[in-house]
Each structure stands twice: as C-alpha cells, then as structure tokens.
Amino acid sequence: MSERPGFKTLDKDLGRITHAEVAQMHAFRPVWRLGLSMLALVGVLLIFLALSGAAPGVLATGAGLIVAAWLGVAIGSNDVANSLGPAVGAGAIRLLPGLLLVAGAGLLGAFLAGGAVSDRLAGGIIDLAPVSQGIRGPMVMVAALIGAASWITVATGIGLPVSTSHSIVGGIAGAGAVALGVTAVHWTTVLMIASVWMATPLVAGGLAGLLLAFLRAKVVDVPDRGEAALRWLPGMVATMCAAFAVYICVLTFDGSRLILMQPAAAALAGAAGYGVTHRGVLRELQDHPKKPSTKRLLRPALLIAVVIMGFAHGANDVGNIAGPLSVILKGQVPDWQIGLVPSVILIGAGLAIAAGTLLFGRRLVNMVGSGITKLNAGRAFCVSLATAVTVLGASGFGLPVSTTHVAVGGIFGVGFAREYLDRRRGARHDAMPVEETRRRMLVRRSHVVTITAAWLITLPITACLGALACALVLRATGV
Template sequence: MAQNPRDYRTLDKDLRRITTAEHASLASARPMVRVGFALVFIAAVAEFAAAAMAGQPALGIMAASVAIAIYLAVSIGSNDVANALGPAVGAGAISLTLGLFLVAIMDVLGAVLAGEAVTRTMTEGLVAQTLGHGHPTALMMLAALAAAATCISLATALNATVSTTHSVVGAIAGAGIASFGWASVNWTSFGSIALGWVISPILSGLLSAALLASMHRHVLDKEDPIPSGRLWLTILVAVVVALAVCMGAAAFRGVSGPMIAALGLTGALLGGLYAHVTLARQIGSGEKVALKRLLGLPLIVAAMVMGFGHGANDTSNIAAPLTIILMNIDETREQILNPTLVLLLSGLGIAVGTLLFGGKLVNMVGSKITRLNPPRSLCIAIATAVTVLGFSLAGLPVSTTHVSVGGVFGVGFYREWRDRNRHRESASMPDEELYRRHLVRRSHVRTILGAWLITVPVNAGVAAVLVMLLRL
C-alpha cells in the first residue's frame, strides 16, 4: 500500500501553526480602540500603585516600573492565549467570547494561587546576591524590565518568534552582571532554569505522544468509537480536573497531603460525573457528529488548565522584577505593595491582554488546528497544560510556546512511528522524500534552539546598556 504524500504534510502544518500564532500577534494589536483600552488600563494601574505608595522615595521610578511591568503583562496575555484556547474554539466546543473570559479568569487564579514559586526562583534564586543594595538593585531591575519590554516589542514588529520567559531571564541576568559583576548571577540556578527549558518540551512531547497512542487504542481505532470514547474521555476529564485541583490546593501553604488528595478525589468525581452526563447528551444528538463533539469538553478543560498554568508560570516574568524594585527602592527591603497584590496585578495584566488582543489569534490558530485534526490538538493541549503547570509548581519558569512545540513534535514523531509500523510491508517512500521530511523536523529544532541561544544574550546586552544609561 503506497504512502499518501499528503499525510506527511500535516506535521509541517502543525509545526507552522506555532510560528503563525506568533506572526499574528502584530495583526491582533492593530485595532486602535483596544490599544486605547490597554493604555488606559496601564495608566490606571500605575496611578493606583502611585497612590498606594504615596510618600515613598523615588515614587516616579516605582510608578514607571509598574507601568512597564503591566505593559509586559498585556503583551504576554495577547501572544500566548492561542496556545490554550485555539483548539477548543476551533473545534466549536466553546464560543470565543466565553473562552477568552474563562482563560482570563484562570490566568488570574493561576497567578494568585500558584505564581509564588516561580517568582521566588526568578528573584531569590537567580540574582539573590544583588538583593538588599537599595537604589542600585532597583535600577538594575528597572533596566531589566525596560530591556525585555523593548526587545519583545521589537521582535513583534519584526514578526520574530521569541519567548517572553527567555527574554526576562536574560534581561535580569544581563542587568545583574552590568550592575554587580558576573558573580552576582547564581549560575547554578540559571543552569537549572535553562535545563527546564530543555526538559519541558521533551516531557510535553512524550506526554502528547502517549495520549495520542492511548486515544488511538481506546477510541480512534475502534469499529464503533462512540461507547469507548465516552468512557475514555470521561476518565480523561476526571484526571485533568483532579490534577488541576491538587495543584491549586498545593499552592496554599499549610494544606496537608491527605487534604490535597481528598480535594483531588472530589474534583475527579465531580469532573467525571459532569463529563459522563454531558457526553451522554452529546451522543444522543447523532452519531455522525458525536465523536467530534465528544472532544469539545476535554478541550475546554485543557484550555482552562492551560490558562491556570500560564498564569502560574508567566506571571513571574512581571512579578519578579517588580517585586525586587519595590523591595529595594528605599533600601529597607520592605515590600511596599503586598506580594499577593503584585501577583494579582500581573495576572490582571495578562488577562486584559487576553481579552483585548487574543481573539484574532484564537480564530486564526484555532481554525487551522481544527482542520488538521481535533484529537491531535486535544493531546497537545493537555500535554502542554500539564507540563507548564507542573514546572510552575516546581518553581521553574518555562516557555509555554516551546512546550507547545514539544507537544507538536511528540504527536508528529508518534504518527510517523505508527505509520511505518502499519505499512512495513508496503513500498516505502523514496530516500529523498524521507530525507526531506527528517530535514524539516530538524530545521524546526534548530529554530527553537536558535531562539534559546539568541534571545537570552540579546536581552542581556540591551539590559546592560540600559543599566549604564541609567547610571548617567
């Protein structure tokens, strides 16, 4: 049985959706009304912070720091929402407006409930030796914020794919070196963060491949996929809900292990019951569309978990530099704004970016994902959500985009392995075609590695230059 060349184009399409989402970010920010709302929000938060910090020294620097930090938050929210919500909207499981609100709410909850661990790594773990130096430390972090904001905006204007997490980590390291020397950076912690950048896409790829293999075995390869699909997806929803509840409960200090387990079990029972009833109603609507509709509920759950994990992880990009500035501006290292309030403002900034600028990206990416294959999109979404959330609670900042790319790779490699095993005795494709397909995958790997290698030093260099300018 000859191979269908069109089967080998799907992987390229899956991989290109990531770049398409990043390129679409520029177009999503064009409506001037939304830009105006974003500017009003940034100004309002800066005014609120200035009022809350009235009487503090260097009030102007602090207000400017808050404004730049919230600008970063809005940018992050507008760029990354498609990774979470695109599959669910594209599959018709949820409307765009409702989906944006749900993901925005989950972003805020993730920031407040589970954002502390990663924020602590980005502050105490990365540049702990620079803390407590007062004004120089505050200027260092102000330069890091400004450098990351500048580089991200420039990359967006140039349609270049970058990671906001890599940008902020590189900017903090560069500003620390320029301010206090090479010894100011905790290179062991920096190495752990970089190791997380490498491991997280691999874990996401393995998990997405395992999910797709299980879906083929229990649902897609069945002669009648509806009954088995109902059971498999009910279990899947129950497990994902339990995982989200356990991780959310673990974010609270003082919650015992048995209590976390009990909450997780309760979440699993409620999630499974809701899925069982909802899927039964969907199946009753007609078998021809039942399987596609069966995937809708898990896609919604995955989008919400992804929103929670995104808020828990990427909030640190804003909260960590801002926290250091507020703790060192008056040389007392007292937190001028409550740490929870800082996380809340950061999460709200991400949520505003999601609501104002996320819709166009979700429509574009979601439609492309659905045309390719909703089951594969579900596997990628769940793998990305679980990976990002797990690393967030472990205190390691990761790139949600790169984790999503890892999920795409996992699905692609599994599909090729499965296809070759199914057609071992059939005529193979020409060597040139097989080589070209291997080359495409490696080119994407080189793109990702290139982004890791370039983003960090570029942001570090810009931050170092800004430190020198601020000293003048």
C-alpha cells in the same frame, strides 16, 4: 497519487503553526505599537530625571510599572491562542466565554501558583542582599525589564518568535552583572534554567505522544468508538479534574486542612468531570449513533484542558512581571523581604495578563484560529494537556519556561507518535516524489532551527541589552 504517511501529519500540523505564527505577527501589531510607545515614554522619564534631579525611587517605580504593565498585556495577548485555540476550533466553547475563562484561570494561577517563579526571578538569579536597603537593586530590575521589553519589541518587529521568560532571565543577568559585578550573578542557576528550557519541550513531546497512543488504542482506532468513548473518556477526564483539584489544594492549604480538603476536592472535581463528559458522550451517541465524531466526543476534555492550560500559563508567566516588580516596589516599602513576592503584586501582574487576554485576545484567536484550531481534536487535546502538565511542573520548581516552545515540543511528540503508530499498523502507501519528501523535511527543520535560534539568541542579546540599559539608568540617576 496517494501519499505515504511518513511525517505527513507532523508536517501538516507544523505547517499550520507556521501560518499561525504569521497571523500572530499581524494580530500582535497593536501591542507592538504600544510597546514602542512604552519604550519612548520610559526614555523621556530617564531624560527628565537626568535634567531635573528627581528622586531615583520615583523613576524606578514609574518606569517599572509602565514596562511591567506592557509586558503583562503582551504576555496575555500573545499566548492566549495556545490555551484557547483548540477548544474554540472544536466547538467546545465560544470565543468570548473562552476568553473570560482563560483570563480567570490565568489570574487564579498567578495568585495561587505564581509565587515560586516570581521568587526565583526576584532573588534567585542575582544576589541583591548587599543592596537590599538601597535604590541600586530596584534600578537593576528596571534595567532588566527595559532590556527584555526592548528585545521583545524589536524581535516582534522583525518576525522572530521569542520568549518573555527567556528575555527576563537574560535581562536580569546582564543588568545584575553591570550593577553588582559578574560574581553577583548566580550562573549555576542561569545554566539550570537554560537546561530546563531544552528539556521541557522533550518532556511535553513524550507526554503528548503517550496520551495520543492511549487515545488511539482505547478510543479512536477501535471498532465501536462510541462504546469505547463512553467507557474511557469520562474516567480520563475525572482523573484529570481530581488531580488538578489535589494540586490546587496543595497550593492553598497546609497541615490538617490539607488532609481534610484533598479527598473532598478530588471527589467533587472528579465527579463533576465524569458527569459532564459522560453526558456529552451520551448526547453525541444519541445524535450520531453510527458515526460519532471524535471532535465532539473530546469537547469536554478540551474544555478542561483550557482551564488547566490557562492556569499553568498564569502560574509561570506571571513571574516575568511580579518578580522584577517586587524588587522595584521594595524600594518604596522597605519592610518587604527580597525574594518573597507579596500576593498583591501577583494579583496585579495577573490582572495585567488577563487584561491583555481580554483586550487583544479576540483578534488573535480569530486570526490564528484558521491555522492552530484546525489541529485534530485528539491531537490538540494531547498537546494542550501535556503542555499544561509540563509548565505546571516547571512552575512548582520555580523555573520560568516558554509555554509556546513547550507546546511546539508537544506537537512534535504527537506527530512522531502518530507516524510511528501508522507504520506499526503496516498501512501501505505509494512513495512520495523526492521533491515533496525534501520539502517536508525542510518544514520540520525550519521549526527546529527557529526555536533553537530563538533560544540561543535571546539570552545573550537580552543580557547585553539589560547591561546597556543598566549602565544608562545608573548614569542618569547617579546611583
């Protein structure tokens, strides 16, 4: 019996994500054990301080660096498959060069675009001005890092996918409420960030669905796919490259230099993207003139999406480390202004994320690759690009978001768009058994429930853990 489309494609893609999440848990075990060791080491430092009367600033710096380094490794190792998986699966790039490319793009994103999110986390969630010259502010951020790291470690151990960005926001709010009072927390900012967490998956889903509709209308579902690809794909990739180059220029230059550099950078990047894609499409048409593969036609586009996705990941997630760490290190260098994260911290945090990508990314992409990278190349491209654009937009406004949750929103958008287009095309299929229809509905609901539960649970739990850690740290240091 043939199957009606219904939500077949969406269920298939979500099923692959389910298998990928299971594989991801196993691949993440070495980092998880490293997290347990990190928490134990921080605990020993706290006990040592309480017994020896060592300077609180030494503890804050040491504990903050330890926890921040582990979080960077965890972020880099855990999210690399989101960026790299589809391109490796499509054969656009090999694993090792891909890891190097993602690590480099992430580091560049951290340095050029990570300041807004980092500044928001350093001084936008709690008011540190009353304690700007003391050690209490750094201790708040140490406690926030400990609370977030504790929850990520526990959640990973029990198999619950949680977001580092959500955890850090909750940890800062909880620790700040204990150390500085509930009124010191900017609750309107916390609510704004939380609303963005709900909105960004919807935005990514809408963008991914529109991209898929465009690809199918102009390239995939036309009689002569090769000619259509030669007409549309090079220009599409050129536009992507030019827009990304303009974005980089806005981050890097200002004034007259920006006016001069923008057109040149856009022209060069657009020409490079057009040339690479045009050559790749011609090669595919020469090798397979009668039936060109969409997967191979989209290889250059997927490769560009890898770079943009890696950049976006570094731009947004570096703030989870650099923001709190800048407040901690300010206790040792008082000239730093709260809320203004120095470039050296952005680079250091970016290096920690890059180290996680290079050290643990190979195993993760290999294991997840059997699930996520088998997404259709066109759908994978739409999801990757929509996720990158959404995350970069959030980063520009200094809003920390979950890359994984945004990507799953893109998968939903692509799935619903495909099924809608199939129904409009009027294809007739036999009805599925009731049991199969119910099973597929449960697959979709399970993802909605998992993401919603992770979002709802993480913020209050990390706030409580951050508050508890702050109370313990302040008691141990006598601050």
